[in-house]
Amino acid sequence: MSSQGSSLIDAVNLTRELIRRPSVTPADAGAMDLVERTLAGLGFSCRRMRFGEVENLYARHGSARPNLCFAGHTDVVPVGDKAAWSKDAFSAEVVDGVLIGRGAVDMKSAIAAFAAAAARAIAAGQVRGSLSLLITGDEEGVALDGTKKVVEALIAEGEAVDHCVVGEPTSAEAFGDMIKVGRRGSINAEIEVAGVQGHVAYPHRAANPTPVLIRILSALQARRLDDGYPEFQPSNLEVTWIEVPNTATNVIPAVARARLNIRFNPSHTGAALAAWIEAEAQAACEGTRCSVTVTPQISGEAFLTEPGRFTEIVAGAVREVAGRAPELSTSGGTSDARFIRALCPVVELGLVGTTMHQVDERTPVADIERLQQVYERLIQRYFEGFAAK
Structure with a gap:
């Protein structure tokens, strides 16, 4: 024009x-x-x-x-x-x-x-x-x-x-x-704890993943990530979803899952937070017959x-x-x-x-x-x- x-x-x-x-x-x-x-x-x-x-x-x-x-x-x-x-x-x-x-x-x-x-x-x-x-x-x-x-x-x-x-x-x-x-950066993580399904009256024959998942989430939430960063508010971790796919009251479930999100300031990187989540998850499984899989997704730094x-x-x-x-x-x-x-x-x-x-x-x-x-x-x-x- x-x-x-x-x-x-x-x-x-x-x-x-x-x-x-x-x-x-x-x-x-x-x-x-x-x-x-x-x-x-x-x-x-x-x-x-x-x-x-x-x-x-x-x-x-x-x-x-x-x-x-x-x-x-x-x-x-x-x-x-x-x-x-x-x-x-x-x-x-x-x-x-x-x-x-x-x-x-x-x-x-x-x-x-x-x-x-x-x-x-x-x-x-x-x-x-x-x-x-x-x-x-x-x-x-x-x-x-x-x-x-x-x-x-x-x-x-x-x-x-x-x-x-x-x-x-x-x-x-x-x-x-x-x-x-x-x-702030953002990281999502899905945590899946796999156990052994069984009857609630015979817990020695099963491995309940639910207490393990609770320990993982408790450990993650217990940490104060930081007190803020110049120009940024403190980082925060929020549990956004928990699922135990079990429809019976007398069955120890085979799996328990949770999702969380962390909004983080420059005190952290997505990779470092992912590694921390993985370490806490593996530590919570020690001494149990459960296994854990952590799937992180870093949306941005x-x-x-x-x-x-x-x-x-x-x-x-x-x-x-x-x-x-x-x-x-x-x-x-x-x-x-x-x-x-x-x-x-x-x-x-x-x-x-x-x-x-x-x-x-x-x-x-x-x-x-x-x-x-x-x-x-x-x-x-x-x-x-x-x-x-």
Whole structure:
């Protein structure tokens, strides 16, 4: 598109169009096609990167450095109880200035806002380097064939990305009150204790796995993992599931299982925690006829983007538009930033997240417009601060 007027994007309308594509993980429903068409119309070189059944997109405008990347996801969580919604979850209706729909907050609005901001920056000649977008359709699911695979491919190819902003809904209560500069790591573990089934009246002929599982969980929960880490809250271990598949009251069961999750700060690594869980499990089995299998899955390591010029540029853009200084936080769950950290420094900045994953997920239209303004100012400040003079 040649003229500034023809290249501009209405972020609210684009958000609504994206919501109308019911891209519930792992479905795409045409959402990625819409993003690609939009960016191609702005002059981005678009590359679809499909892994397994997952649609991913890496788009870049320009070839020089620095390369400022925006990352996000088009997939959304299921609607849940359709009848509980005040409006159809994929109709993207605006009621009294509020956009209702699955993905309104998490996070189709951020994709639209950044695309609109990029259009203005390109038209104004502010991009003294490159803008890129890394968009996946596999963030809300298992996240194996999404951003993780794209980042691995970009690193292998030597693609230079200098900094990244992830559009997750980071604001806690009011727009712009928080950005995320790090995240705790996450490890899941399933523990299965195998014993010998038998009659409860003859325990010497059996090996009850249940007391062994209880000892394992008690030992794990007895340890205070840490007292926190600079910029991070203390690590915590939570038992999330226990199963003893036994329907009779007079039978010693053959197996007992449990699952747990640890959210950990940089005091630990996923591998070290996995080794600790394994050691405690094996110790609890000593002297018994039971055996134990621990299956860990490390979802991501803890990371922190240290305060500096990049975080100040992002926080400064928020201050200029929202009129408040955002808290630089590491709270909350995990996001695809855990993969992008291997590529470049990364922060997260988006809408208020109080209704994400809920019935009637919603955001004021004015907040989408303000998010676009923040991204516009961020892009401008970024190239003023990092581009070669």
